[in-house]
Amino acid sequence: MKVLVFIKRVVDYNVRVKVRPDGSGVDTGGVKMSINPFDEIALEEALQMREAGTADEVVVVSAGGNECQQQLRTGLAMGADRAIQIDTDKTLQPLSAARAFLALIEQQQPGLVLLGKQAIDDDNNQTGQMLAALWGRPQATNAAEIVINGNSALVTREVDAGLEVLDIDLPAVVTTDLRLNTPRFVKLPDIMKAKKKPLDVVALGELTSHDDTNLQIGQWSPPAQRSKGIMVDDVAGLVGELKNRGLL
Amino acid sequence: MSKILILAEHANGQLNQATAKCVTCAKAIGGEVHLAIFSNDGQAVAKQAAGLADVSKVLQIDHQDFSHPLAAQIAPELAAQADGYGYVLAPSTMFGKDVLPRAAALLGVNQVSDIMAVNSARSFKRPVYAGNAIVDVTVPADSLVVATVRTASWAAAGEGGSATIEQSAPQSDRPAHTRFVELRTEAGDRPDLQTANIVISGGRALGSAENFEMIYALARKLKAGVGASRAAVDAGYVPNDMQVGQTGKIISPELYFAFGISGAIQHVTGIKDAGTIIAVNKDADAPIFEIADIGLVGDLFQVIPELEQALS
Numbered sequence: 001m002k003v004l005v006f007i008k009r010v011v012d013y014n015v016r017v018k019v020r021p022d023g024s025g026v027d028t029g030g031v032k033m034s035i036n037p038f039d040e041i042a043l044e045e046a047l048q049m050r051e052a053g054t055a056d057e058v059v060v061v062s063a064g065g066n067e068c069q070q071q072l073r074t075g076l077a078m079g080a081d082r083a084i085q086i087d088t089d090k091t092l093q094p095l096s097a098a099r100a101f102l103a104l105i106e107q108q109q110p111g112l113v114l115l116g117k118q119a120i121d122d123d124n125n126q127t128g129q130m131l132a133a134l135w136g137r138p139q140a141t142n143a144a145e146i147v148i149n150g151n152s153a154l155v156t157r158e159v160d161a162g163l164e165v166l167d168i169d170l171p172a173v174v175t176t177d178l179r180l181n182t183p184r185f186v187k188l189p190d191i192m193k194a195k196k197k198p199l200d201v202v203a204l205g206e207l208t209s210h211d212d213t214n215l216q217i218g219q220w221s222p223p224a225q226r227s228k229g230i231m232v233d234d235v236a237g238l239v240g241e242l243k244n245r246g247l248l
Numbered sequence: 249m250s251k252i253l254i255l256a257e258h259a260n261g262q263l264n265q266a267t268a269k270c271v272t273c274a275k276a277i278g279g280e281v282h283l284a285i286f287s288n289d290g291q292a293v294a295k296q297a298a299g300l301a302d303v304s305k306v307l308q309i310d311h312q313d314f315s316h317p318l319a320a321q322i323a324p325e326l327a328a329q330a331d332g333y334g335y336v337l338a339p340s341t342m343f344g345k346d347v348l349p350r351a352a353a354l355l356g357v358n359q360v361s362d363i364m365a366v367n368s369a370r371s372f373k374r375p376v377y378a379g380n381a382i383v384d385v386t387v388p389a390d391s392l393v394v395a396t397v398r399t400a401s402w403a404a405a406g407e408g409g410s411a412t413i414e415q416s417a418p419q420s421d422r423p424a425h426t427r428f429v430e431l432r433t434e435a436g437d438r439p440d441l442q443t444a445n446i447v448i449s450g451g452r453a454l455g456s457a458e459n460f461e462m463i464y465a466l467a468r469k470l471k472a473g474v475g476a477s478r479a480a481v482d483a484g485y486v487p488n489d490m491q492v493g494q495t496g497k498i499i500s501p502e503l504y505f506a507f508g509i510s511g512a513i514q515h516v517t518g519i520k521d522a523g524t525i526i527a528v529n530k531d532a533d534a535p536i537f538e539i540a541d542i543g544l545v546g547d548l549f550q551v552i553p554e555l556e557q558a559l560s
């Protein structure tokens with residue numbers, strides 16, 4: 001089975017981004033960029049499937065400018081067999097991304113497609129579901145466990161009430177949650193090896209000519225700050241303060 | 249005037265309160281508000297929905313395939329029902345996040361995720377970068393608005409409505425490729441985390457599932473819901489549905505207690521709308537104190553029993 005994993009280049013989760021004073025966006029100049037954490041988990045899962053013999057090829061795909069080749073190379077160093085860059089200088093809204101991803105799926109014919117449940121920059125949580133809809137295939141979002149059984153898979157999903165198990169036919173789209181696995185560290189020799197692995201570039205326009213941008217992004221602002229609180233010395237102080245405020 | 253269709257969430261014959269919060273957001277947008285209920289037997293839920301203030305119609309679409317909330321089944325039907333509406337909304341719960349983007353793609357539009365405020369009928373505020381930035385998103389007049397509503401930003405709509413209930417059968421085909429197997433819940437008798445007035449959370453510092461019993465005991469005393477940091481969930485002290493934060497639950501209780509939680513941005517983003525935040529941490533420099541309304545530097549293993557006693 002071939003597994004396609006979509007990985008997005010995002011501001012590293014440890015960076016506290018700041019809104020530019022003119023409200024035109026956030027400052028990303030010079031900040032550390034990484035593979036979206038959920039996508040790294042998706043890639044780790046695909047690699048474990050290959051190691052277990054359920055997958056035989058792992059392909060990482062990223063849509064973006066040449067800078068996303070950095071994350072694709074990291075994906076190759078983690079162990080992906082090959083990489084594809086969907087070359088675009090535009091910020092793709094989820095439906096546009098899904099449309100392009102579907103075109104690539106039709107070329108590559110994977111048995112399983114993995115995405116992160118959400119990109120930690122736009123926090124949209126849409127692309128996987130949209131891809132599954134356009135493809136007319138099953139979706140299992142927020143996966144905490146994936147068990148492949150031949151032509152179907154049992155996926156345990158994180159839902160508000162606890163855990164839900166779905167049985168889905170393959171091919172299918174699965175999006176990953178944090179508890180699915182812990183991604184491996186990249187070793188130095190693997191970074192060297194990754195330089196020799198194939199990285200193909202396909203122009204966005206070769207995959208889709210459809211423009212699905214229907215949202216206009218306007219002014220950015222910093223979040224409302226909570227006003228500075230007080231410190232109390234002990235439990236008596238805490239209880240007193242709560243009573244004063246009428247909270248107990 | 250525009251018509252707004254809200255995808256209702258329910259379980260065990262009970263309408264989820266997240267739906268009533270969507271109604272409040274819909275009111276801020278302005279328009280006629282309808283609710284869609286997909287169920288195998290939606291009568292009881294439809295009645296509750298019809299009683300929500302400002303809802304004028306409830307669409308009750310019953311089919312055995314809707315006995316479990318599967319996106320692959322519900323999304324095509326929701327898209328079919330959306331005909332004639334200017335807006336399709338759902339709560340930003342796991343259910344809404346699963347179903348709505350699938351419907352949005354079938355309707356050919358991007359979704360506005362997590363509306364936290366309405367600037368105008370077509371312009372909305374939503375959080376990005378784990379709540380580190382807020383952005384205005386405008387949907388042009390010629391486009392359908394499909395959006396999830398960040399429930400922590402909205403109060404629940406009241407009661408006293410008397411909407412008409414319209415029953416119908418599904419119009420679209422339902423795929424056989426996705427099958428429900430089971431739902432595993434650890435439903436206890438504690439108040440629901442997302443609707444509780446008081447929530448008490450524990451972090452990695454609790455150290456074990458057994459030690460979490462201290463948190464449960466305090467919660468019983470205060471009739472509070474119980475939450476946890478990701479670290480506590482990952483360590484197996486508590487089940488995943490108790491996680492508060494960016495990738496867990498976004499909550500807005502009146503009172504939030506954080507015991508032994510450092511205050512990572514991903515956790516804090518889940519409690520920003522809480523009324524009063526109380527933090528207990530033995531490290532005076534813990535970032536949680538930057539956002540806490542009342543902070544106490546101390547060892548939770550001493551503070552919790554003392555607090556319990558003080559409250560007796």
Ligand SMILES: Cc1cc2nc3c(=O)[nH]c(=O)nc-3n(C[C@H](O)[C@H](O)[C@H](O)COP(=O)(O)OP(=O)(O)OC[C@H]3O[C@@H](n4cnc5c(N)ncnc54)[C@H](O)[C@@H]3O)c2cc1C
Nearest residue numbers: 451452453477478479493494495496508509510515530548
């Ligand atoms: C993409 C992504 C998403 C994430 N989503 C979430 C999320 O939704 N929710 C979430 O919570 N986290 C999330 N995280 C994880 C987050 O970054 C932190 O790692 C996590 O919140 C830390 O949990 P903690 O505060 O319990 O543990 P720690 O950071 O280890 O903090 C433990 C705290 O306990 C204090 N302490 C220790 N002993 C005692 C004692 N005896 N008495 C009092 N205090 C004591 C310490 O001083 C410390 O401050 C996410 C991370 C990523 C990368």
Ligand SMILES: Nc1ncnc2c1ncn2[C@@H]1O[C@H](COP(=O)(O)O)[C@@H](O)[C@H]1O
Nearest residue numbers: 006007063115116118119124125126127
């Ligand atoms: N430009 C991109 N390149 C590769 N993958 C992407 C891209 N945009 C979104 N994705 C995938 O879609 C998931 C969900 O993204 P989003 O819907 O934006 O939250 C991400 O975790 C990625 O797996």
